[in-house]
Structures are given as structure tokens and as C-alpha cells.
Amino acid sequence: MTEQNPDDFRTSAVRAIRIEREAIEALEGRIDDQFTRACEVIMGCQGRVVVTGMGKSGHIGNKIAATLASTGTPSFFVHPGEASHGDMGMITSQDVVIAISNSGNTSEVVTILPLIKRMGAPLISMTGNANSTLAREAVANLDVSVAVEACPLGLAPTSSTTATLVMGDALAVALLEARGFSAEDFAFSHPGGSLGRRLLLRVSDIMHAGDRIPRVTEGTTLSGALLEISMKGLGMTTVVDADGAMTGIFTDGDLRRTLDKPIDVHTTLIEDVMTRNGKTIRADHLAAEALNIMEELKINALPVIGEHGELVGAINMHDLLRAGVI
Known part of the structure; x- marks a missing residue:
């Protein structure tokens, strides 16, 4: 282990923040027809939005599902590995599936694609590879690719997961505004918190x-x-x-x-x-x-x-x- 001084820690941190900021800024140019199509599909959904993803993408997917659910779009997360062992029963033809994979070829996610397609549930992908299996099977692909990870080894998902999270927030906010979701609606999703009390108590x-x-x-x-x-x-x-x-x-x-x-x-x-x-x-x-x-x-x-x-x-x-x- 090399000896570090305080400046080294700060330099590494600032570099990571800069890389991730640049990854976020690149997303603005990708709010395109694919993004619009994804919003339209979700707005037309008669069931729920089911988010799935493996590993770090799964952790991000959990947060995206929670954000959607609290802002007027009923949603929940399904682990793709568990989906292959019984949890596919949680998905119906009335639902929309958002599948997240940076490579777009994650085996656990790709395995359940034929089942989703046979069921007739529309698939939206969030990938870093527009030519991947997942992107090709989707009715809309949200491009969350990054030039480089903040991890200097290029191994740990860092800027890629940040970009995916921000794209998920952008999707949730666009849907929130399209639904005319109000502060009082938000409070009904958060009745136990101080915000809910401020917005609900008469x-x-x-x-x-x-x-x-x-x-x-x-x-x-x-x-x-x-x-x-x-x-x-x-x-x-x-x-x-x-x-x-x-x-x-x-x-x-x-x-x-x-x-x-x-x-x-x-x-x-x-x-x-x-x-x-x-x-x-x-x-x-x-x-x-x-x-x-x-x-x-x-x-x-x-x-x-x-x-x-x-x-x-x-x-x-x-x-x-x-x-x-x-």
C-alpha cells in the first residue's frame, strides 16, 4: 500500500466528482425520442412498473422503483435471479418492465427476456450499450453509457451507476409532471414522515x-x-x-x-x-x-x-x- 497524504485523498475525491459530473452532463443530450417513448409507454401502463437489475444495477433499480412509487407511478423491484425461480409470477401482461444493465448482456436479466416478451409486457431498457441484447429487445432504450468510470481501475460501477440513477430520476420527474402529481398526493405516499404531517394534518x-x-x-x-x-x-x-x-x-x-x-x-x-x-x-x-x-x-x-x-x-x-x- 502506497503512503498517502491529505492532498492525495482530496485529489482522488475531486477527480471522482468531476468524472461523475461529466457523466451526468452527457445525459442531457440523450433526452430524445427514446426517452419520450419510454414515458408514453409508462403513462399508458394499466398495471405497475416492474424494475429489475443485477448487482449494483439492482441497487440503483431499487431506488428508481421507490422514487417512481412515491411520485405517482406504482412500481416495485424484482430481482432477476429470483424471477427465474418463481418471482416471474409477480409480473403481468398489464405491467411495464424496466430492465437495467450497463453491459446490456447481464445473463440473469437476458434469461428472463423471452418470458417478458411472451407475456406481452412492454420492456424499457437502461443500458450503456445500444447494440446489446437488452437494448435490441426493448421498445425504448435509455442510453446511460459513460466515457469512463470514476474508479481508476475502470472496474467498480461508479459514474455508470450515477448516470443510471439520474436518468431514473429524470424519468420519475417527467412522469410526475405529466400526471399533475401534487404535494398532497406526495404526502399520501409519505404519511409517517414530517413532510406528510405538514401536508396532510388539518x-x-x-x-x-x-x-x-x-x-x-x-x-x-x-x-x-x-x-x-x-x-x-x-x-x-x-x-x-x-x-x-x-x-x-x-x-x-x-x-x-x-x-x-x-x-x-x-x-x-x-x-x-x-x-x-x-x-x-x-x-x-x-x-x-x-x-x-x-x-x-x-x-x-x-x-x-x-x-x-x-x-x-x-x-x-x-x-x-x-x-x-x-
């Missing part, structure tokens, strides 16, 4: 409702309002008139401003110190919108109103934190 899902809403009527003294704030623990109280319609809000911030004045908390009425026409949020709005309002206005709580402006709940920053929106 204010109504996490707000305090019913008797848990901090609420006092006009005519209540400031001391009575402070007791309500303390009991409900949201750092605020709403103020309603005799008919139950909200007329204002009193928050911790209002309290600090009020205490700067010479007032008696036992005789001052809440309507004399509350904020009228305060900010509210609709129950059917995203919880993330409540977070944006609070951050923009530097407040910690919001009254929640219904479709007709009636008071239906209250929400504060701690509710958003507990729900994972923050």
Missing part, C-alpha cells in the same frame, strides 16, 4: 374544541380572563358576546402590554384590553398554515373558526410541536 385534527376552548364572555373582569387562560393552558383566551360570537382575543402579549398601564385587574373588563379583529385560522386549513401565521406574526396561539366564521377551536405552538408539524 387544524381540525389537532385543535382544542368544545369545553377545552379558552373562552370568556364580554363583561368578564381581567382577573377572570387570566384565570381562564391559566386553566386552559393555551396562553390566550377568546372573548365572545352574549350570542357566542367571537369579538376579540386576549393573549400573554396583551397581558404584558396591559400591565404597563395603571389598571386594576379585578375591575377592568376584558373587552377594554382585548385585541379586536385578531388573527384567526379556518379549521379546514393545513396545520402548517397555522405554523406559518404564528411564525410570521410572532404569536403562539390562534382561535379557530368554522366555515361561517363561528368559533370552533383554538390551537397553539405546543399543539403543532406535539403533532410533529414543527
Whole structure:
């Protein structure tokens, strides 16, 4: 083993990045009729997109299948070796198969080509060899060839796998836009993550409702309002008139401003110190919108109103934190 100094490590790393960047840049000129044909075939698919590949191509194929599935194109990965031993039953004539092989002649993939063809499932290939068996059998071949691998030995798949991954991402994004796939659609594929919670949770899902809403009527003294704030623990109280319609809000911030004045908390009425026409949020709005309002206005709580402006709940920053929106 030759002795290395820090500059040697950095030089190798920068060279690898440069080679892979050049491989990616070369892909732009290959977004051609073959790419368009691949998109059209997948858009017309009545089943699922089945991705297959061996070795490092298989690892890349797994990621491509996952990306397709999470962006509106139902997809899964099948190992070509397992396909020869029973997993071909996972593929139907309604599916589209994407087969990945840098050489285009990987034996495990080539072995199942006659079965795919007999089944009638359209085949899309991603290869580095347009004259290979795999490319010739495909209805569309996506060219992922590279001039050189980043590996100095030219052996370890490096720039070739990167190019394949980027081509797969390009395919997924083109299909996503063609389907009109929205952020909310994406969230339904990711309900367990913070992104899903931000895009799916409504204010109504996490707000305090019913008797848990901090609420006092006009005519209540400031001391009575402070007791309500303390009991409900949201750092605020709403103020309603005799008919139950909200007329204002009193928050911790209002309290600090009020205490700067010479007032008696036992005789001052809440309507004399509350904020009228305060900010509210609709129950059917995203919880993330409540977070944006609070951050923009530097407040910690919001009254929640219904479709007709009636008071239906209250929400504060701690509710958003507990729900994972923050």
C-alpha cells in the first residue's frame, strides 16, 4: 500500500466528482425520442412498473422503483435471479418492465427476456450499450453509457451507476409532471414522515374544541380572563358576546402590554384590553398554515373558526410541536 497524504485523498475525491459530473452532463443530450417513448409507454401502463437489475444495477433499480412509487407511478423491484425461480409470477401482461444493465448482456436479466416478451409486457431498457441484447429487445432504450468510470481501475460501477440513477430520476420527474402529481398526493405516499404531517394534518385534527376552548364572555373582569387562560393552558383566551360570537382575543402579549398601564385587574373588563379583529385560522386549513401565521406574526396561539366564521377551536405552538408539524 502506497503512503498517502491529505492532498492525495482530496485529489482522488475531486477527480471522482468531476468524472461523475461529466457523466451526468452527457445525459442531457440523450433526452430524445427514446426517452419520450419510454414515458408514453409508462403513462399508458394499466398495471405497475416492474424494475429489475443485477448487482449494483439492482441497487440503483431499487431506488428508481421507490422514487417512481412515491411520485405517482406504482412500481416495485424484482430481482432477476429470483424471477427465474418463481418471482416471474409477480409480473403481468398489464405491467411495464424496466430492465437495467450497463453491459446490456447481464445473463440473469437476458434469461428472463423471452418470458417478458411472451407475456406481452412492454420492456424499457437502461443500458450503456445500444447494440446489446437488452437494448435490441426493448421498445425504448435509455442510453446511460459513460466515457469512463470514476474508479481508476475502470472496474467498480461508479459514474455508470450515477448516470443510471439520474436518468431514473429524470424519468420519475417527467412522469410526475405529466400526471399533475401534487404535494398532497406526495404526502399520501409519505404519511409517517414530517413532510406528510405538514401536508396532510388539518387544524381540525389537532385543535382544542368544545369545553377545552379558552373562552370568556364580554363583561368578564381581567382577573377572570387570566384565570381562564391559566386553566386552559393555551396562553390566550377568546372573548365572545352574549350570542357566542367571537369579538376579540386576549393573549400573554396583551397581558404584558396591559400591565404597563395603571389598571386594576379585578375591575377592568376584558373587552377594554382585548385585541379586536385578531388573527384567526379556518379549521379546514393545513396545520402548517397555522405554523406559518404564528411564525410570521410572532404569536403562539390562534382561535379557530368554522366555515361561517363561528368559533370552533383554538390551537397553539405546543399543539403543532406535539403533532410533529414543527
